[in-house]
Amino acid sequence: MPILTKDEAQALMKKVIALSKADEIEVNLTGSDGGNIRYARNAVSTSGGVSQNNLVIQSSFGKKMGTTTINEFDDSSLEKAVRRSEEVARLAPDNPEFVPNLGPQTYLESKTFVPETAAITPKLRADAVAQSLQIAKENNLVAAGFMENSAGFSSMMNSSGLFAYNTSTNVNFNVTLRTADSKGSGYASKGFNDITKLDVAAATKFAAQKASGSANAKAIEPGKYTVILEPSAAIVLLESMFFAMDARSADEGRSFLSKPGGKTKLGEKMVDERVTIYSDPQHPDLPTSTWNGDGRPQEKIAWIEKGVMKNLYYSRYWAQQKKVKAVPSPDAVIMEGGTASLEDLIKGTEKGILVTRLWYIRNVDPQTLLYTGLTRDGTFYIENGQIKFPIKNFRFNESPIIMLNNLEALGKPERTVSGESGIHALIPPMKIRDFTFTSLSDAV
Amino acid sequence: MKRREFLNLAGLGIGGAMFTNIPIIGHAVPLETQWSPADTAKKKQMADIALNAAKSKGATYTDVRIGRYLNQYVVTREDKVQNIVNTESYGMGIRVIANGSWGFAATDKLDTDNIAKTAQQAVDIAKENSRLLTEPVRLAPQKGYGEVSWKSPIEKNAFDVPIKEKVDLLLGVNDAAMKGGANYVNSILFLVNEQKYFASTDGSYIDQDIHRIWPTFTITKIDATTGKFETRNSLSAPVGMGYEYLMPRAQDKIQGGVTTLYKGRYDMLEDVKAGTAQVTQKQKAKSVEAGKYDLVLDPTNLWLTIHESVGHPSELDRVLGYEANYAGTSFLTLDKWESKKFKFGSEQVNIVADKTQKGSLGAVGYDDEGVSTKQWNIIDKGILVNYQTIRDQAHILGLNESQGCCYADNWSDVQFQRMPNISLKPGKAGTSPADIIKNVEKGIYIVGDSSYSIDQQRYNFQFSGQLFYEIKNGKIAGMLKDVAYQSNTQEFWNSCTAIADERDYRLGGSFFDGKGQPGQVSAVSHGSSTARFNGVNVINTARKI
Numbered sequence: 001m002p003i004l005t006k007d008e009a010q011a012l013m014k015k016v017i018a019l020s021k022a023d024e025i026e027v028n029l030t031g032s033d034g035g036n037i038r039y040a041r042n043a044v045s046t047s048g049g050v051s052q053n054n055l056v057i058q059s060s061f062g063k064k065m066g067t068t069t070i071n072e073f074d075d076s077s078l079e080k081a082v083r084r085s086e087e088v089a090r091l092a093p094d095n096p097e098f099v100p101n102l103g104p105q106t107y108l109e110s111k112t113f114v115p116e117t118a119a120i121t122p123k124l125r126a127d128a129v130a131q132s133l134q135i136a137k138e139n140n141l142v143a144a145g146f147m148e149n150s151a152g153f154s155s156m157m158n159s160s161g162l163f164a165y166n167t168s169t170n171v172n173f174n175v176t177l178r179t180a181d182s183k184g185s186g187y188a189s190k191g192f193n194d195i196t197k198l199d200v201a202a203a204t205k206f207a208a209q210k211a212s213g214s215a216n217a218k219a220i221e222p223g224k225y226t227v228i229l230e231p232s233a234a235i236v237l238l239e240s241m242f243f244a245m246d247a248r249s250a251d252e253g254r255s256f257l258s259k260p261g262g263k264t265k266l267g268e269k270m271v272d273e274r275v276t277i278y279s280d281p282q283h284p285d286l287p288t289s290t291w292n293g294d295g296r297p298q299e300k301i302a303w304i305e306k307g308v309m310k311n312l313y314y315s316r317y318w319a320q321q322k323k324v325k326a327v328p329s330p331d332a333v334i335m336e337g338g339t340a341s342l343e344d345l346i347k348g349t350e351k352g353i354l355v356t357r358l359w360y361i362r363n364v365d366p367q368t369l370l371y372t373g374l375t376r377d378g379t380f381y382i383e384n385g386q387i388k389f390p391i392k393n394f395r396f397n398e399s400p401i402i403m404l405n406n407l408e409a410l411g412k413p414e415r416t417v418s419g420e421s422g423i424h425a426l427i428p429p430m431k432i433r434d435f436t437f438t439s440l441s442d443a444v
Numbered sequence: 445m446k447r448r449e450f451l452n453l454a455g456l457g458i459g460g461a462m463f464t465n466i467p468i469i470g471h472a473v474p475l476e477t478q479w480s481p482a483d484t485a486k487k488k489q490m491a492d493i494a495l496n497a498a499k500s501k502g503a504t505y506t507d508v509r510i511g512r513y514l515n516q517y518v519v520t521r522e523d524k525v526q527n528i529v530n531t532e533s534y535g536m537g538i539r540v541i542a543n544g545s546w547g548f549a550a551t552d553k554l555d556t557d558n559i560a561k562t563a564q565q566a567v568d569i570a571k572e573n574s575r576l577l578t579e580p581v582r583l584a585p586q587k588g589y590g591e592v593s594w595k596s597p598i599e600k601n602a603f604d605v606p607i608k609e610k611v612d613l614l615l616g617v618n619d620a621a622m623k624g625g626a627n628y629v630n631s632i633l634f635l636v637n638e639q640k641y642f643a644s645t646d647g648s649y650i651d652q653d654i655h656r657i658w659p660t661f662t663i664t665k666i667d668a669t670t671g672k673f674e675t676r677n678s679l680s681a682p683v684g685m686g687y688e689y690l691m692p693r694a695q696d697k698i699q700g701g702v703t704t705l706y707k708g709r710y711d712m713l714e715d716v717k718a719g720t721a722q723v724t725q726k727q728k729a730k731s732v733e734a735g736k737y738d739l740v741l742d743p744t745n746l747w748l749t750i751h752e753s754v755g756h757p758s759e760l761d762r763v764l765g766y767e768a769n770y771a772g773t774s775f776l777t778l779d780k781w782e783s784k785k786f787k788f789g790s791e792q793v794n795i796v797a798d799k800t801q802k803g804s805l806g807a808v809g810y811d812d813e814g815v816s817t818k819q820w821n822i823i824d825k826g827i828l829v830n831y832q833t834i835r836d837q838a839h840i841l842g843l844n845e846s847q848g849c850c851y852a853d854n855w856s857d858v859q860f861q862r863m864p865n866i867s868l869k870p871g872k873a874g875t876s877p878a879d880i881i882k883n884v885e886k887g888i889y890i891v892g893d894s895s896y897s898i899d900q901q902r903y904n905f906q907f908s909g910q911l912f913y914e915i916k917n918g919k920i921a922g923m924l925k926d927v928a929y930q931s932n933t934q935e936f937w938n939s940c941t942a943i944a945d946e947r948d949y950r951l952g953g954s955f956f957d958g959k960g961q962p963g964q965v966s967a968v969s970h971g972s973s974t975a976r977f978n979g980v981n982v983i984n985t986a987r988k989i
Contacts, residue, residue, distance in 0.1 A: 037573065038961055040766040044576040047569055048548035050856045052535070067529070071552055093525055093611065122572045130576055144768035146961040176769040187769075252628060253666040253673060256989060260671035270989075359772075362897045364908065364928060367673060368987040372906050372928070374899045395897075395904055395930065401989040438983060439930050441904035442775070 002031035002053045003118075003153050006165045012055075012073060013157035019082040022059035022089060024101045025159045028293075029055050032152030033118075037125040040144035042133055049122070059085040063098040066091070097317045101160035102295045110166045111287040114194040117169035118151035124195075125149070128173070132204040136177055139208045145175035149195070156295050164291045171195045172417065175204050176377065177211040178444075184217075184390070185444050186210025187357055187377035189232060191417040191424050193287060210356055210378035217390040219440055220381065226352035226408065227435040228345050228382070231416040231427040233355045233375075238427065239418055240361065240371055241400040242277075242333055245303060247312035251322070256369045256401060257309065266309050271404035273307040279330035285415055286426050288331035296328040303333065307404075337410040337428025345411050345431050347385040352431070354380040354387060358396070361420050369399045374441055393444075394437035406433045484641065484651050488591070491643035493556055494538050497563035499645065502571070503540035503547075505583060506563070507644035507813060510536045510554075511855035516603060516635040520614045522622060528607060535855040538563050542570035544580025546836075548858040584838035584846045586815055588647020594809025596655040597802060598686030602635045605687045613659075613690065617716045621663045624720030627673075631661035631716075634682075634955065636967070640812070648814040656805055656967055657689050658682035658955055659712050665723045674726040674925075676719040677910055679703070679744050679892055680710045682955045682967065684805050698948065701877060702913055702920065703891065705742065707950050708803065722911060722923075729923035732912070734984045738887035739929060739977045740880055745909045746868070747952025747970035748893040753933040754788075754795055755866040755970065757902035758822050760831040764840065766861075771959050772900025775933070776828060778840075786828045789937030794869040795823035797832055799848055804865045804969035805953045812859040815848040822866065826938070834861045853964040860960055867951075867971035871943030877974035880942045887915035888927060888982065893952070895928065906930045908985070926986040936977055944973035 004012065013027045030053065037047035058067045059082070066088025070081040125147050136143035149171040156164045174189035187210065188203040229237075241256075250257035250264040257265045280300040281288045290298050294316065302310045311327055319326030346354060356378035364370040375393045382388065411429035418425070491508040498506040512534045519527045535552035536559065547570025551562040614631045621629035636656040643649045660678040667673070683689050692711035697704050703718050704711070741749065756762065757774040765773055780786035789795075799806050799817035810816055813835055822830050835846040852859035881889060892910025899905075912924040931939075953969035 035569075036962060039576065040768060041578070041764065043578040044545065044573040045766055046546050046548060046858050046860065047573055048550065048858050049565055049569065050550045052552050052856070069532070091607070092528065095526075096524055097526070122569050126572050126576060133576065142765065142768075144765060146769055148962060174769060178765070178768060178773075182773070185768075253671060254628065254664055258671055258673075260669060359900060360897045362895045364895045364985045365926075365987065368989045370985055370987050372895065372897045374897070374904065376900055393899065393904075395899075395906060397906075397928075397983065397985065399987055399989055402987065439904060439981070441899045442932070443772070443899035443901035443903050 002033055002051045003151060003167070004031060009153065009155040009165055010157070010163060013155065016057060016078055016082060017157060017159055019079050020059065020159060022061055022086050024060045026058045026101060027055065027157050029155045030152065032150050034148065034150030035120065035122060035125060036146065036148035037129055038146050039129050039133065042136055042143055044129060047125070055081070057081050057085045059089045060098070061089050063094040063096070064089045064092045065095060065098060099316045099320065101158045102162050104161040105164065105291070105295060105297050107164060107297050108282055108290040108299070110290045111282060112166065112168035112193050112289065114169045117149060117171050117193060117195040120149045120171065120195060128200045131200050132175055135201060135204040135208055139212065140180060141177040141208055141211050142180060143175060143177050145173070147173045154289070162295050164295055166289050166291065168289065169193050171198055173198055173200055173203060175207050177204070177207045179211055179215050182444055184211045184213070184215030185377045186214060189417045189419060213380070214378045214390040217379070217392045219392045222394055222437040222439050224434040224436055226349065226431065226433045228342070228349065228352060228354045228429060228431050230342065230356050230429050231414045232419065233358045234430055235416050235418045235425050235427050236358045236361045236373070236420045237371060237398070237400045237403060238335070239421055239423060239425070240363065241369060244366070244369060245312050247314045247322070248318040250312060254366070256367060257312070266312055268309060269307045270309055270401060271304065271307045272407040274407060274410060275304055275307050275404050276302070276336040277304040277333055278302045279333050283334060286332050286334060286424060292328040296326060298328060298330065301327060332424050334426040335413060335428060337413040340409065340411040342411055342429045345409055345429055346382055346387060348409065349382045349385060349431065352382040353391065354382055357419060359419065364397060369401050370397060371399065372397045374443070393441040395439045395441055396436055397438045398436050403432050403435065408433050487641040488643065488649050490536065490554055490559060491641065491649065493559045494536065494563045495643060495645055497560035498538060498540045498567055501564050501567040503542045503567050505541040505645055507539050507642065508536060509812060509852065509855055509859070510641040512639040513854055514603065514637040518607070518610045518614060518633045520618060520632070521630045522618055522628065523615065525611055533854055536562070537852065537855045537858065538566045539858060540566045540570050541581050542567045543574035545570045545574035545577050546581055547573065550856040581836050582839050584835045584844060586646050586835060586846065589650060589814070590647065591649045593651040595653045596684055596807065598655045599688040600686045601655065602657050602687040603637055613712065617661055617712050620713060620716050621720045624717060625665065625724065626663045626720055627666045628664040629661060634658040642810065642812065642814050644814050646814060650810045650814055652809055654808060655686055656682060656684050656955070657686065659690060659710065661716055663716065663719050663723050665727060667727055672727070674723050676723045676726065677892060678712070678719070679705065679715055679910070680712065681952045682805060683803055683951065683953065683969070684807050685803050702889070702911065705744065705950070725923050726925055729925040731986050732924045732927045732982060732984050734982060736979045737982050738884045739980045740877070740884060740887055740889040740915065740974060741977065742891040742974050743950040743952055743972045744892045745890045746972045746975060748896050749905070749907055750866060750868055750970040750972060751954060751957070751968065752896060752898045753902055753905055753936065754822065755863045755968070757933065758831050758866070759861055759863060760833040760837050760841065761861040763831060764837065767959065770961050775901045775903050781828050781831065784827065787826055787938065788823050788828045788934060789826045790940045791825050792871060792943055793823055793826045793937050793940050794821065795866060796869055797822050797847070797864045797866055799864045801865050801969070804951055805967035806865040806969055811848040811850040812852050813846070813850040815846045815850065817848045820847060832861065832864055837861070851966055853966060857962065857964050862959065862966040863957060863968045865969045865971070868943065868975065870946035870949045870973045873945045875942065875945050877944050877948055880944060880974060880976050881915055881920065882918040884915045884976065885917055888924060889913040889915055889920065903932050904930070905933065926984045928983050928985050930981045930983055936980065939978045939980065940975055941978050942976040944975070946973065948973035
């Protein structure tokens with residue numbers, strides 16, 4: 001405990017299933033070990049470590065279902081938990097959307113566990129922070145940042161022969177550097193399964209450059225501008241679109257994908273033909289779990305191909321109603337790009353605005369996917385292929401659908417972490433024309 | 445506020461099915477569980493093990509939180525119960541100061557050996573981090589209270605109400621919406637019970653039992669010809685009450701306006717019927733013409749504007765830079781407070797912080813570092829006079845005690861500064877919302893909250909609402925749609941020219957105010973009466989894709 005091997009997890013879940021008297025039983029077993037460190041005002045502030053396990057048991061009789069959990073694993077505790085889930089199932093109303101257990105599934109091999117990440121110690125975290133603080137001090141900047149890591153396993157078994165097991169590790173690092181007079185601010189965020197890919201010094205230097213470069217920004221009028229969105233800015237608008245690609249909402253008429261009369265825009269070209277977005281659980285730069293929470297296999301799948309909406313994700317119930325494959329929602333997404341660097345995109349821009357990060361993104365209209373939010377931590381005016389000066393932050397009101405129709409150019413994809421939801425994605429920097437800024441903000 | 449967290453929790457979100465690895469808070473537990481708190485003598489014994497172990501390893505201060513956090517969700521749509529989930533999370537968090545530095549560790553294995561081991565881990569982390577300190581932690585003095593307890597003053601424990609009664613209420617609400625022509629309706633009842641035991645080396649052993657409840661719904665109607673849809677959300681508030689919140693009384697209703705509004709208790713069935721008719725009106729409403737308007741904001745809308753534009757910028761940890769890497773900093777810098785002249789708002793604007801208000805989400809007897817709760821002013825006649833703080837930052841304001849704003853959302857997370865209830869005091873007696881509206885020449889009356897966004901220093905914000913009514917020459921002239929208001933915090937509060945009196949005072953609030961890394965949520969209320977703001981910029985949000 002808390003990280004069980006595949007054999008240990010299997011043995012424990014078999015024991016639980018053998019206790020069942022229900023029509024069906026499904027068991028999920030998880031465990032994790034993790035730690036974090038936080039710093040601000042150029043010193044460490046809080047940090048901690050947490051380890052925990054959890055066993056979830058779901059029993060069903062016909063269409064009645066009950067769930068219980070426990071984190072003690074002796075024989076009598078396990079039996080008590082199974083009996084309780086059965087009692088609850090008998091008390092519950094029939095769920096007309098009940099779907100029986102999945103049978104045995106075949107999963108791809110997962111590539112999400114890296115032993116070096118699982119071996120991270122409080123000392124390693126403190127050393128990383130010391131390195132980041134050193135760069136802040138050398139540049140006369142004030143640092144606030146956060147590093148967290150975790151290692152864990154997820155497993156699932158049911159009475160219909162399904163078994164799934166996966167281990168994973170994660171490490172995230174993000175830092176904000178501000179000038180001593182608070183007139184400039186820069187940010188960097190990195191996340192990996194593999195600690196050896198994390199370069200804390202490089203990320204801190206990137207943020208330092210943005211902080212120093214963004215000081216004493218000039219105000220320019222809000223309006224429609226050509227923008228270059230760095231991946232950390234683009235992801236927070238694009239994820240709003242991914243989160244809304246649920247088939248049932250589209251079929252029910254309450255999504256940006258809905259059309260009158262119960263029809264949807266599935267199969268239609270909605271954005272620029274250079275836009276291709278897919279997911280791939282075995283992608284070497286962004287591996288994810290090879291099965292989702294209800295046991296369905298995660299496979300490589302296209303969501304948008306050459307601007308056409310290719311696939312939506314379904315609950316098992318809704319797929320059954322629609323007689324289609326029950327494609328699960330992915331754990332991460334990948335957008336294809338080109339070979340141009342961010343610098344190349346800037347060089348090719350006559351007049352425009354470079355956006356490092358977008359912040360506090362909220363939906364204004366679900367029908368058009370109109371979102372509002374603000375630029376943050378480095379916004380710059382570009383003229384004749386060069387960054388001319390930092391500019392004050394803007395509020396925008398824009399839809400990712402309109403944005404992807406106004407596409408000018410794509411750069412080389414990079415792994416990035418959403419500052420809003422925390423999801424990871426491979427996203428290119430992108431140049432967009434007529435991006436709508438609606439007001440100025442004094443915030444730095 | 446972390447909207448997505450709620451959407452995922454409730455399974456209501458259009459995108460709620462994606463990225464299923466985002467965890468819910470706590471773990472599912474059986475229905476109809478007996479919610480009896482663990483024995484306090486046993487908790488004191490476990491706490492003492494941790495306090496002694498940490499001290500023996502070199503901690504100069506230790507506090508221990510043993511928490512049992514219970515949630516219950518009943519989630520429905522149309523004629524179906526989608527899910528009934530009981531979650532529970534039980535464990536211990538140990539926070540220490542060693543070598544002048546904070547350390548924290550948490551565990552759900554509460555045997556003697558593991559408690560001692562976790563205490564040692566907290567001390568080890570503190571010592572490891574102490575080399576990265578610029579100055580040692582300074583705690584404001586705090587007396588020990590001995591063995592004390594506090595309970596939310598509820599009348600009916602919602603966890604004791606049979607599931608069937610809750611299901612019947614929600615399905616009745618849904619049925620009323622469907623009979624009124626809704627295409628879809630989602631409704632949810634969300635209950636929270638925090639059973640928290642706090643012990644510290646100051647000599648406090650504090651046992652608290654805290655209850656919260658939130659019923660809410662969304663009605664959707666689709667125009668079959670155009671495919672356009674409109675929604676109306678419930679005008680309920682999450683509150684620090686028991687099931688009595690859902691037992692309406694005539695004296696708690698404010699009637700005679702555009703819709704019935706609720707003070708203290710909520711009539712869910714009445715609100716859904718009104719809401720269903722209002723969605724149809726929204727479909728036919730005139731799209732707003734962008735420009736400057738005098739806004740009259742109902743408390744169901746204004747609470748969120750108070751939360752974002754007053755609550756967050758007056759958090760001292762943000763002002764100092766402790767949240768710079770995530771939630772952001774604040775425009776209410778210390779020099780503005782020191783000047784005693786910073787004009788945050790007009791003379792009518794008085795903002796109070798309060799951790800004691802009955803029925804509010806923030807009300808507790810003691811905060812999560814063992815400080816007895818209180819009330820104080822943040823804005824006095826428009827001037828910034830104070831902030832919100834906790835023990836390790838109180839000295840920065842020259843205070844010799846904490847203001848009691850420390851909170852952790854679970855045993856597994858470290859406690860830190862969180863917002864108390866922050867409320868706008870009512871205006872002079874004799875002013876009603878109708879009196880305010882009749883003096884407005886060109887304005888918009890807004891009821892209910894919706895989209896919200898504000899920058900990381902809390903200057904520039906944009907808010908929307910549920911219901912918008914055009915005001916022309918002192919009269920409500922019909923419904924508008926596609927409305928959002930954008931302003932700058934200081935300009936907005938200085939444009940406040942009228943506030944209704946205490947007869948109109950109501951609480952709004954959030955269950956999911958997000959802050960910190962790792963992220964934590966907190967529940968907080970904001971009270972106000974209807975208020976007027978002159979010359980605010982309104983944008984039109986209609987687009988075509």
